[in-house]
Structures are given as C-alpha cells and as structure tokens.
Amino acid sequence: MNTTFSMLDRQLYLARYPVKHQHKSLQAWDSADELIIEHVEQSYGPICTGKCTILNDDFGALGSWFADQQPAWFSDSWISHCSLSANLSANNIATQHDNDNLITIPVRAHQRLQTLPVNPELVILKIPRTLALLEEQLIQLSALVSPATQIIAGAKVKTITRSVLALFEKYIGPPTTSLAQKKSRLIFCQPDSQTLARHPTSPYPTVWYEKASNGKALTLVNHANVFSRQSLDIGARLMLEHMHVTNNERVVDLGCGNGVLGLNALALAPQANITFIDESFMALDSAHDSVQASFPQAMENCRFVASNCLETLLQNNETNSADKVLCNPPFHQQNAVTDHIAWQMFHDSRDLLTRGGHLIVVANRHLDYHVRLKRLFGGVNVLASNRKFVILSAAKR
Structure with missing residues (x-):
C-alpha cells in the first residue's frame, strides 16, 4: 500500500485504517484530494484558525494536511475518524480526544452535522457515494454558511452528475466546475442569499x-x-x-x-x-x-x-x-x-x-x-x- 503522500514540497504518511487489513493496491487519498489541496493552497490566503470545515474526508488526508488550520471535520464513518487519528499521530501531530474518543485538537471532529460551527470561511466537501447523504449535508450547510463562505467540493468525474450539481443549486447556489484532471474535478459554489433564505426542511429520516x-x-x-x-x-x-x-x-x-x-x-x-x-x-x-x-x-x-x-x-x-x-x-x-x-x-x-x-x-x-x-x-x-x-x-x- 502506498503510504507516502507528496505535494507542494511537503510529505505526509497516510494510510487507511486499519493498516493490517488493507489490500496493497489501496491508498488513503485520491486525485480529488490532490486537486482540492492544490486549489486551496494556491488560491486562498491563510484561513482564520477554526474557520474551515471539512466533510467526508474518507481517510483523514485533508484533515492531516490542513491540521494547522484547526478545522471542524465531519464524517459519518467511524473508520474515517480512526484513520484521521492514526494519520495525525503518524505525522507527529499531537492530538486530544473527548470521552467519545473523537478528536478535539488540532482538528475538531464531529459525528453529527448538527454540531458543526456556523459561518465558516471555507467549506471543503468530498462528494459522498450516497446522493441522499449529499442532500442532507447540503440542507444542513444551508443553515450554517453565509454568502461570504467559499465552498469547494471534489470527486471523481463520474460522480459529479447533473443530479449532484442540481442539489448544490437547489440548496446552496449556482455551481461551476473545474476542468477534469486525473479523472477528478472540483465544484465551486458561492452561497446565494435568496437560496439560503428558503430554509428547507430535510426529508430525512x-x-x-x-x-x-x-x-x-x-x-x-x-x-x-x-x-x-x-x-x-x-x-x-x-x-x-x-x-x-x-x-x-x-x-x-x-x-x-x-x-x-x-x-x-x-x-x-x-x-x-x-x-x-x-x-x-x-x-x-x-x-x-x-x-x-x-x-x-x-x-x-x-x-x-x-x-x-x-x-x-x-x-x-x-x-x-x-x-x-x-x-x-x-x-x-x-x-x-x-x-x-x-x-x-x-x-x-x-x-x-x-x-x-x-x-x-x-x-x-x-x-x-x-x-x-x-x-x-x-x-x-x-x-x-x-x-x-x-x-x-x-x-x-
């Protein structure tokens, strides 16, 4: 399994949790992670500490890279939480955990969308496999973001369908996309005040x-x-x-x-x-x-x-x-x-x-x-x- 992640003159050890059970062909990041990191590092100045929110970081690659920004970090997956914790420790980044064994420092990990902080400057979102989960996340985000929030989403090209883009437009604002690179692309979405004002009710559960x-x-x-x-x-x-x-x-x-x-x-x-x-x-x-x-x-x-x-x-x-x-x-x-x-x-x-x-x-x-x-x-x-x-x-x- 490839565990050496190198970008922009920086190197991290990243592995899927648990390492001992992973197939050697799998790694803890994908090309969408690379595109997100490259775009954020090259297009934004320093984000205020604690004003970045990361969603659906499968194995902690984004949380480990942006740990110094002390982001809020959400995943519905306990394995993702374990991966984030293990990868932070493997890169000598000191961590603290709460009574539920969720990371509190340097990343503030969340298991429920309702506990995410309001008014983030930047939201980084990996598109999940389940369209219903994306819809639920965008509904919850619509109550947390403002027109000043920058939203960047990433996924494999085949995942970014018309249905995905329609959900962004319905709940957040009109999206645009980047050119495809390495079989992935980015979605950019600036929250629209009129769209956010609709306060949609979630159809879930x-x-x-x-x-x-x-x-x-x-x-x-x-x-x-x-x-x-x-x-x-x-x-x-x-x-x-x-x-x-x-x-x-x-x-x-x-x-x-x-x-x-x-x-x-x-x-x-x-x-x-x-x-x-x-x-x-x-x-x-x-x-x-x-x-x-x-x-x-x-x-x-x-x-x-x-x-x-x-x-x-x-x-x-x-x-x-x-x-x-x-x-x-x-x-x-x-x-x-x-x-x-x-x-x-x-x-x-x-x-x-x-x-x-x-x-x-x-x-x-x-x-x-x-x-x-x-x-x-x-x-x-x-x-x-x-x-x-x-x-x-x-x-x-």
Whole structure:
C-alpha cells in the first residue's frame, strides 16, 4: 500500500485504517484530494484558525494536511475518524480526544452535522457515494454558511452528475466546475442569499414498514446514509425468513444498517440481548430509532456501538461473549470493491463468539464465503439459498 503522500514540497504518511487489513493496491487519498489541496493552497490566503470545515474526508488526508488550520471535520464513518487519528499521530501531530474518543485538537471532529460551527470561511466537501447523504449535508450547510463562505467540493468525474450539481443549486447556489484532471474535478459554489433564505426542511429520516418473520409489525427508520434506505434488500429478506433466535441469547447485528436483522431477532425473542454494530453513525441512529419505534420495551436490552467490525467489543475484553452474530457483510469500502471487511468480520466474530456460538452470514452466492468460513471455523453449513443469495452458518468449536 502506498503510504507516502507528496505535494507542494511537503510529505505526509497516510494510510487507511486499519493498516493490517488493507489490500496493497489501496491508498488513503485520491486525485480529488490532490486537486482540492492544490486549489486551496494556491488560491486562498491563510484561513482564520477554526474557520474551515471539512466533510467526508474518507481517510483523514485533508484533515492531516490542513491540521494547522484547526478545522471542524465531519464524517459519518467511524473508520474515517480512526484513520484521521492514526494519520495525525503518524505525522507527529499531537492530538486530544473527548470521552467519545473523537478528536478535539488540532482538528475538531464531529459525528453529527448538527454540531458543526456556523459561518465558516471555507467549506471543503468530498462528494459522498450516497446522493441522499449529499442532500442532507447540503440542507444542513444551508443553515450554517453565509454568502461570504467559499465552498469547494471534489470527486471523481463520474460522480459529479447533473443530479449532484442540481442539489448544490437547489440548496446552496449556482455551481461551476473545474476542468477534469486525473479523472477528478472540483465544484465551486458561492452561497446565494435568496437560496439560503428558503430554509428547507430535510426529508430525512424516512420511514417504512415491514413484517417480521413471525408477522409482527416493524417500523424501519432510515437516516440519509443507510444502505437499502428505501426498501428491504433481497439478502436481508432471505435472512429474516430463516432466522432462529431464543430468549436470553446474546445476539450481535454486525453491520446493522437500519437494524432490521436485530429487530427481527427481537420480534422472535423479546428478551434477547441485542448489540447493534456499524461503522456509520447514521446507521446506528437508524437502528436506535427503529427499535424505539418498534419495540420500545426492549430498549434496555439493546446497545448501539460504533466500531470497525467487532474491534470495539474485542478491545473492551468481550471475547467469548456472544451466542450469535448475524451479518450481511459489505464487499466495498467507499468506492473500492474489497473483501477485506468481510474477512475481518469473520475473524472478529470467531473471537467474540462463545464455544458453540454461531456466525450466520447472508451473502451473494458468487462471493464464495463458505470457503473462507470453513477455513476459519473448520466447518460451515448452508441454511438456505436462492438463485442469488446463500445463508451460511459456522459454529465456533
């Protein structure tokens, strides 16, 4: 993995978190980061300390580069927060953290848009993969920026679509774009006072309704950055149909999203203890709100944990503590297709499970996860399958 970032006679060490699980072909920055840094350094004088806001800095490249400006820094991703912290430390930049382990110095890290400071001089925004998340961010920014704020956004050329530009125009002001370089380009947007005065209401979170496998009603609350935000994905539906949970089992919904797997577990076993885990804060908020709406009496048996896979629980000495881990693993990280997240999920699940506990995985058939699970656990059973998906069960021996 390339970890040496060199620009403008300056060099930084930058790596994706966690380094030990990353494929050697991946790096912690892209050409959009390079374009943003080059434009800001060449086009602006010094930004007043604390008057710069950075959003969606995937692995902390922008936060590390502009750390001396003491920017406000937002990411919905716990892994991004971990990457920023690790990269600042690797470059000998002293850090301080709050009780939630978010950085407070030199970068002020935020996990919720509502806590970002008002009237920044400069907003730097990486365009997220999810259009709904971009819309939510622009709505929140419209209440924070002024006509004097400079907004610069960057992304791969294929990401900057007419729909993206239309959102800037709808919520902030008319955008312009740079020429494409290295397959990326920039968006420039000067906030328009009339546009900002509209004070739009966010359409998020959205809510839809589903039935658990035993017929109980579920309310699914979906914040803007949740996977399969508008409907139940096919793999999750297959998992619901073949789920078995009993009261007092300790169950982990790993990569929980809106929490539908954990909700179904509560429908089947109201006294089960459910831990919802995701690296997205919006996913955890969605799962929390979904449990509150569907089974408020079960809230005391639930917890919601931000974590890179099961790392947080294992660091808290919870090895051998779970009876079941339910998992619908992702096969991408940001814009990169990768299986390292699923592989870490499987390893962590083996460590977290009690002897005789089960990891239950739903996945696309073509991913061949049964081979890896057999290697890790010594055996794997197929619980159900259809033309596209398979449910696999591996027991800790």
